[in-house]
Amino acid sequence: MVKFTVTKKDPVTSARTGKLETKHGVFETPVFMPVGTNATVKGLWQEQLKELGARIILGNAFHLYLKPGLEVIRSFGGLHSFMNWNNSILTDSGGFQVFSLKDKKVLDEGVLFKSPIDGSKIMMTPELSMEIQMTLGSDIAMAFDECVAPELDRTYAQESVERTTRWAEKCLAYHDRSQALFGIVQGAFYKDLREKSAREITAMDFDGFAVGGLSVGEPFEVTRDILEFTTKLLPEDKPRYLMGIGTPDMIIMAVENGIDMFDCVLPTRMGRHGTALTWSGKINLKAARHKFSKEPIDPECNCKVCRSYSKGYIYHLFSRDELLGKMMLSYHNVHFLLDFTDRLRNAIREERFLEFKELCTRKQLIK
Numbered sequence: 290m291v292k293f294t295v296t297k298k299d300p301v302t303s304a305r306t307g308k309l310e311t312k313h314g315v316f317e318t319p320v321f322m323p324v325g326t327n328a329t330v331k332g333l334w335q336e337q338l339k340e341l342g343a344r345i346i347l348g349n350a351f352h353l354y355l356k357p358g359l360e361v362i363r364s365f366g367g368l369h370s371f372m373n374w375n376n377s378i379l380t381d382s383g384g385f386q387v388f389s390l391k392d393k394k395v396l397d398e399g400v401l402f403k404s405p406i407d408g409s410k411i412m413m414t415p416e417l418s419m420e421i422q423m424t425l426g427s428d429i430a431m432a433f434d435e436c437v438a439p440e441l442d443r444t445y446a447q448e449s450v451e452r453t454t455r456w457a458e459k460c461l462a463y464h465d466r467s468q469a470l471f472g473i474v475q476g477a478f479y480k481d482l483r484e485k486s487a488r489e490i491t492a493m494d495f496d497g498f499a500v501g502g503l504s505v506g507e508p509f510e511v512t513r514d515i516l517e518f519t520t521k522l523l524p525e526d527k528p529r530y531l532m533g534i535g536t537p538d539m540i541i542m543a544v545e546n547g548i549d550m551f552d553c554v555l556p557t558r559m560g561r562h563g564t565a566l567t568w569s570g571k572i573n574l575k576a577a578r579h580k581f582s583k584e585p586i587d588p589e590c591n592c593k594v595c596r597s598y599s600k601g602y603i604y605h606l607f608s609r610d611e612l613l614g615k616m617m618l619s620y621h622n623v624h625f626l627l628d629f630t631d632r633l634r635n636a637i638r639e640e641r642f643l644e645f646k647e648l649c650t651r652k653q654l655i656k
């Protein structure tokens with residue numbers, strides 16, 4: 290179970306702060322959750338995540354079911370002890386991952402696909418997704434949903450919303466509630482389908498609600514419009530989670546619309562490719578202009594990388610494709626987003642949210 294309380298509401302916007310308690314600790318929201326798909330946040334080890342202040346990370350039912358598999362996870366007594374992480378974990382259900390596989394078949398009982406690891410046939414069902422997540426022992430599990438490409442026609446989008454609702458009912462019927470269970474609202478970019486999905490999913494006994502299927506390449510204004518519409522349909526007293534977002538402009542927009550939780554692979558993915566997030570925007574550490582720079586990545590950042598290493602050194606590491614360069618930028622970017630979210634939370638608490646948003650606009654962190 291999770292205990293969620295709203296602790297402060299912004300007087301002007303839907304932004305709020307909250308407190309979320311799981312059996313692995315208490316943390317404040319809005320919260321950024323680093324993604325640790327294969328039981329690792331790529332490029333950082335758990336002590337570094339802890340020192341950066343990460344209080345909850347993501348795992349993934351689909352990936353962990355394929356490898357190392359449930360037998361190994363069971364033998365370690367769950368994901369927390371397997372990866373030696375004693376803060377909170379949210380596991381995704383696999384819905385999004387199976388959706389991205391090319392040769393899959395969506396049936397009423399679930400999704401039939403070939404394992405990308407050994408080609409074996411697997412039927413991922415709502416029940417199997419729940420079994421996997423209960424075995425992982427995460428603090429928060431996600432319902433198994435059908436993810437569709439947003440450009441799909443309305444007819445299929447409607448069928449998919451109906452399937453996601455039926456699968457949500459199966460998840461609730463099967464789950465033993467040994468962990469919190471969140472429902473996921475779908476409906477692509479159709480407001481009437483978003484309303485239908487929100488009405489059906491929030492009528493069920495979930496501990497929190499996620500909005501899926503946004504920030505998949507659509508214009509920012511479309512994301513904002515659909516998110517504003519959908520979030521208003523979610524109960525105020527339960528956590529609201531926007532899946533898969535994590536750039537400063539998306540975070541500000543999501544929080545302004547009442548979102549409490551968000552996750553994104555971007556900080557570590559961008560880190561591995563040489564891009565750093567800074568308080569004056571993104572910089573590419575592979576650019577030759579940094580070759581002789583004695584400066585830190587970001588003079589406004591107090592992370593260990595910015596306190597000890599120069600852009601010139603990191604440029605050199607990337608020029609030799611050295612592992613350490615990727616690790617340093619991943620560390621810095623995760624720190625940046627956790628620090629950004631901390632400052633955002635403080636701004637809401639002190640009724641300075643719009644001031645903070647204005648500061649981010651001036652710094653060209655957001656549009």
Ligand SMILES: CC#C[C@H]1NC(N)=Nc2cc3[nH]c(NC)nc3cc21
Binds near residue numbers: 534
């Ligand atoms: C359609 C849909 C949907 C959501 N369903 C589940 N189970 N997980 C997700 C993970 C995501 N990551 C990103 N990144 C952009 N978007 C996501 C959306 C979902």
